[in-house]
Amino acid sequence: MQWLEEGRPAMGALTDWKPWARSSLLFTASYSRPGGGFRGGGKVARYALGRDYHNHLGRRLQKLGRRLREDGELGRFRAVVDAAPVLEREWALEGGVGFRGKNTLVLDPARGPWQLLAELIVDRDWPRWTPTPPAASCGSCTSCLDSCPTDAFTGPWSLDPRRCISYLTIECRGVIPRGLRPLMSDWVFGCDRCLEVCPFGTGGEDASETWGILPALGRWSLEDLLQVSEPDFDQAFEGSPIRRAGWAGLLRNACVALGNLGRGAEALLGATNHPEWLVRGHAAWALGRLGIRAPLAALLDREPDPRVLEEIRASLDQKGKS
Ligand code: B12
Ligand code: SF4
Ligand code: SF4
Known part of the structure; x- marks a missing residue:
């Protein structure tokens, strides 16, 4: 940012x-x-x-x-x-x-x-009006603070963006801190948890038709996404905010989500050959979370990037998802 x-x-x-x-x-x-x-x-x-x-x-x-x-x-x-x-x-x-x-x-x-x-x-002085202040307030509700998966709120009205899944999946360009990954559930782009639980959030009219739906979302699973090439990514996410995460960033997020969902072993193994080190590293983490050890250990002999090697070693140390 x-x-x-x-x-x-x-x-x-x-x-x-x-x-x-x-x-x-x-x-x-x-x-x-x-x-x-x-x-x-x-x-x-x-x-x-x-x-x-x-x-x-x-x-x-x-x-x-x-x-x-x-x-x-x-x-x-x-x-x-x-x-x-x-x-x-x-x-x-x-x-x-x-x-x-x-x-x-x-x-x-x-x-x-x-x-x-x-x-x-x-560039003109526009007539000002005095708006009526809205009567409502949060009152004693704390649902959003209590439900944040990564504990990103430091208190009411105060957020540490570095812990927010929205930051981690969209704005963060590098490695997602290992300690936060298991907390991210299967959010792959942004997060709405602190909006979903808000009691004020249920009154709006459904605006789905105004905004439409991106065809790639219905077409691809996370496993499919791991096999998408950069040109296909650019084409599929043209005109979508998701493009902001970048090819490597979105695939990195897909690895974390699959690790948390406890599935996608084959696709994750394929991703350990991905040209982007960021994807290989997070795929190694996810495989560790799935408890897949032997193929991970075999990667130690052929992985050239020290950042990925570090991820593989850390994954081999971690216990499978319980
Ligand atoms: C950086 C940013 C983020 C960061 C940090 C968010 C944060 N809460 O700080 C990250 C990447 C985490 C993020 C996430 C999201 N974001 Co965002 N984000 C922004 C962005 C680009 C800048 C905000 C900012 O840092 N401003 C600078 C700081 C200094 O301003 P500030 O935080 O408002 O604080 C100042 C004052 O407001 C005041 N102040 C601050 N706190 C308080 C508290 C009280 C009580 C008072 C009186 C005053 C006060 O003091 C500060 C200094 O003057 C804005 C767009 C924009 N240009 O404003 C969108 C924006 C805030 N995001 C938006 C949205 C929708 C989201 C997400 C829901 C997206 C998602 N689903 O993933 C999440 C929600 C997470 C959350 N709970 O906030 C919308 C919010 C719309 C709304 N109804 O409020 C905005 C306005 C974009 C838009 N144009 O619609 N976002
Ligand atoms: S968007 Fe998600 S991670 Fe970020 S503060 Fe809200 S609930 Fe927490
Ligand atoms: S969930 Fe909504 S009403 Fe409740 S504290 Fe959070 S913002 Fe306020």
Whole structure:
């Protein structure tokens, strides 16, 4: 998440980032829908089951900005969807979208946490309104804090992103810390646990049709995924947020998920020949978790990468899943 660090100065004052900016128009998009993932297991965060919201909302905001410019309402504008160094949640709270849940997300009292945020930054002073503050709050509920699989919350409203499965499966580019892997269940892209348990999350209308479903999810199991080539990955995940994890990253996640599901021995053995060391290393871990030792030991003689050798040795030391 280096881009956030680099953009830190802009978070203080928007005009440090866009000197021409005068107002920010805030938009929310609902993505309430049933959970899903790869065929037979391998969960994917709901926002990523269909088309990429960055593109989808970005295009719509571009269109709106051009339209407002044609109408003489503004000169310059910038559409922002997630990937910009701005305090989207703070802006949403200020705009009256909802309240901040203990899971750190902005909750709409009527539709829960399943809301994406986006903005149109414009070079005109826009009429302000005083939003009515939402009446609801978390109260004494602690469901999200209690149910996080990796214990990523350091307290209410406070998260250590380095332990969050969303970070580990999407943003983390290297090795997933070994101690966290068994806690990740079969999440292969993102995690929704602290949203799923939220009592405010059940009220929204099903938005499945708006976002669609990526065909690759129904087509491939995690075992199939381990055999997908890089060009096929690029093609299958074109226009999907899942592409952000990268080929090696997603296959790494699939290995961890298979290890936790306790299946996929043959596919994992195949993955020990994968060209990416990251995949070979996590496949070795998963095989260890499945209790498959002899083929793992045989790899010690032919594995060239010291990082993978280290994983193999650690796997041989670990006991099979009990
Ligand atoms: C980095 C990031 C992550 C990180 C860290 C998340 C975190 N909770 O800190 C990781 C990768 C873990 C992550 C995960 C997810 N993310 Co995210 N993420 C972001 C991103 C890009 C930046 C957030 C950030 O660090 N901002 C900088 C810090 C400084 O701001 P801040 O945390 O808001 O804190 C400031 C203030 O708000 C205030 N503050 C902080 N805490 C508190 C508490 C109280 C009580 C008060 C009064 C003030 C206050 O002080 C801080 C300094 O000024 C935003 C998009 C964006 N550009 O904002 C999306 C965003 C927050 N993510 C989003 C989503 C949907 C998710 C996931 C659900 C995705 C998934 N299913 O896998 C998970 C949820 C995990 C969780 N429980 O948070 C949505 C949330 C929408 C919503 N309704 O709130 C956003 C807004 C993207 C979007 N455009 O829709 N994410
Ligand atoms: S997204 Fe998952 S791992 Fe991250 S804080 Fe929420 S429950 Fe925990
Ligand atoms: S699960 Fe409970 S504590 Fe967590 S955000 Fe929802 S209402 Fe708040």
